Amino acid sequence: MRGWGVGVLVGGLLVACGACSTADESPRPEGTGGWSLPAEPDPGVRDAMRGLWDGMSVRHAAQEELIRRCMTKAGFTYVKSPSPTGDVAPTMGVEPYGQSVADAKRHGYPKDPVNDRPATETDPGNGGLSASDKAKWHAAYFGDGSSSVEIELPNGESVGTNANGCLAEARATLYGSVELEIRVVNFAGMLPIVAQRQIRVDPALKTLNDAWAACVKAKGLGEFADPEAARVKAKEFASQGTPAEARKKEITLAVADAECEAETDYAPKRRTLEDRYYTVALQKYQGPVTEIISANKHALTKAKQILSGAGA
Secondary structure: OOOOOOOOOEOOEOOOHHHHOOOOOOOOOOOOOOOOOOOOOOOOHHHHHHHHHOOHHHHHHHHHHHHHHHHHHOOOOOOOOOOOOOOOOOOOOOOOOOOOHHHHHHHOOOOOOOOOOOOOOOOOOOOOOOHHHHHHHHHHHHOOOOOEEEEEOOOOOEEEEEOOOHHHHHHHHHHOOHHHHHHHHHHHHHHHHHHHHHHHOOHHHHHHHHHHHHHHHHOOOOOOOOHHHHHHHHHHHHHOOOHHHHHHHHHHHHHHHHHHHHHHOHHHHHHHHHHHHHHHHHHHOHHHHHHHHHHHHHHHHHHHHHHHOOOO
16 A cells, blocks of 8 residues: 555555544643643644645655665566645644535535545556566565564654665665654654544533534534534435435535534634644654654755755
């Protein structure tokens, strides 16, 4: 499997399952070394979070080019995975709330550029190979399993990958080492998730969601825990009836969702709460964040050299 988004792959590496969990990691009270929230978030904190992925589209393109060259030397065909047209922070996607009533009436729910991409996979170059040759292709790409790297991320999660093969070689060329690449790429993806775990168990979010849910229920649209649950339900409409009927159901739910958000002042309150947690996350992991920015900057310079033909 190849790709560039968390939930598929991050930098060619699947994020550890624990990173995608919303398991209880409750905010601890001030003074215990936990998540003591500031009264107000830092300005631009979301841009700072997304900035951990600045240059990712160029780095991805260079990584794919390095893999192609390596696979060619190994005697195999490799079809490069398309790079995104712009930088995407895969765990900072479209907010599952905040749509205006006017947009809901026109479009229903918005699409998420990461999670709503078509589940298609192009042939990376091994589609016509025999079973034995396909196994050799995979060993050349992923590594033969004879050596591996496993590291612990700053938040305690562990990730690992093969230390040889064309994918590992490309990572090491861009970042200087496989260890550094999997550490910074994975933690850049995990940091918003770490903060979101805390947000999900904050009583302030439950209070906000309960007010929104009561409003939607009063409109006769059913019971939902939060706006995200309503969007998940809307996706089910596609398999229920004709496209026109599904579209009508989606718009009806989206409009009620948006109206209730407006009535409860949902989006501004939730964004402020989330940004307070993002502020703490960036402060709590200031050292690793600095490492991510520095490593990505170095790798971006290397990537531009590679794509211009001047690099390895």
